[in-house]
Amino acid sequence: MFIQKKEYLKQEYQTFRDYSMYVERVTVNQDFMEHTHEFDEIVIVVSGSGEHLVEQQVYRLGRGDVFVIKGDVKHGFRNNKDLKIINIMYDPRLLFGENEELRFIEGFDYMFLIQPEWLPHLAYPYRVTMEDETVKVVEQLADFLIEQLRDARGQYYVAVKYGVKTLISYIANNYRTEQHLSDRMKILASAIHYIRSNLNTPIKVADIAKSVTISPRQLERVFSEECGMSPIEYLTELRLKHARTILMNTQRPIRIVAEESGFEDPSYFARVYKKRFHLSPSQTRKQNGEVSE
Numbered sequence: 001m002f003i004q005k006k007e008y009l010k011q012e013y014q015t016f017r018d019y020s021m022y023v024e025r026v027t028v029n030q031d032f033m034e035h036t037h038e039f040d041e042i043v044i045v046v047s048g049s050g051e052h053l054v055e056q057q058v059y060r061l062g063r064g065d066v067f068v069i070k071g072d073v074k075h076g077f078r079n080n081k082d083l084k085i086i087n088i089m090y091d092p093r094l095l096f097g098e099n100e101e102l103r104f105i106e107g108f109d110y111m112f113l114i115q116p117e118w119l120p121h122l123a124y125p126y127r128v129t130m131e132d133e134t135v136k137v138v139e140q141l142a143d144f145l146i147e148q149l150r151d152a153r154g155q156y157y158v159a160v161k162y163g164v165k166t167l168i169s170y171i172a173n174n175y176r177t178e179q180h181l182s183d184r185m186k187i188l189a190s191a192i193h194y195i196r197s198n199l200n201t202p203i204k205v206a207d208i209a210k211s212v213t214i215s216p217r218q219l220e221r222v223f224s225e226e227c228g229m230s231p232i233e234y235l236t237e238l239r240l241k242h243a244r245t246i247l248m249n250t251q252r253p254i255r256i257v258a259e260e261s262g263f264e265d266p267s268y269f270a271r272v273y274k275k276r277f278h279l280s281p282s283q284t285r286k287q288n289g290e291v292s293e
Helices: 108-118 132-150 154-174 183-197 205-211 216-227 231-249 254-260 266-277 281-288
Strands: 021-028 032-037 040-054 057-061 065-069 075-090
Touching: 021 040, 021 132, 021 154, 032 040, 040 132, 040 154, 057 065, 065 108, 075 132, 075 154, 108 154, 108 183, 132 154, 183 205, 183 216, 183 231, 205 216, 205 231, 216 231, 231 254, 231 266, 231 281, 254 266, 254 281, 266 281
Parallel strands: none
Antiparallel strands: 021 075, 032 075, 040 057, 040 065, 040 075
């Protein structure tokens, strides 16, 4: 199942088209089938219990758990018992803009870059969680945003936009992980941040290494041991996923999609895209149906 922004078009709420974000409280008692999104999502567990399915992994849920889910990652919920969650859905460009100040928060890179990439693939030892008092503050901030969205007029855009950023920055500053992050994981988080910030520009391993003040050989070792791939392979994977998202949600020419995803040669882009997803860029678009900007 693929959830599009338009499915959150409700009479009493402004839409993603207006705000590029959405906040809601949800109570889940039944299984919620696995799905992907047109947007990224933060899931905050307020109370109750259940299991969170993230691709191949299953995570037991409890108060204070926080998950950042990328739009192309399949997830769902099962075995839920009065599971109350806060969902924050947003266009990732809200957080990863060129001049976005959130990236300077110490905990931001790990929470929004490392955790989302690792959760689907292994029994993860660094899950993000919050203390009870932190959850209470997050609930207050979320309720404020829900009210702003409910009563929104055009003049509330700034309040909603910066309210979401305030909520995100508070979580990034106050979460903890089940295990202390190693220096290696911190280096990896910073390197991934640099890669994501330069998806559509030509970069080399030396550029990435310089951004985290280690040697290219050290960087290769960190990525090999922690990711099972090289920095350039990781960069290519992110670029391809970015391209797929654009193809599924816009009608931009494939040449432009390639450029926006960091591929200078459209023919090369088409080859590596088909090798990765077993569909050509045009087939991906047709399979997803008609879309609009």
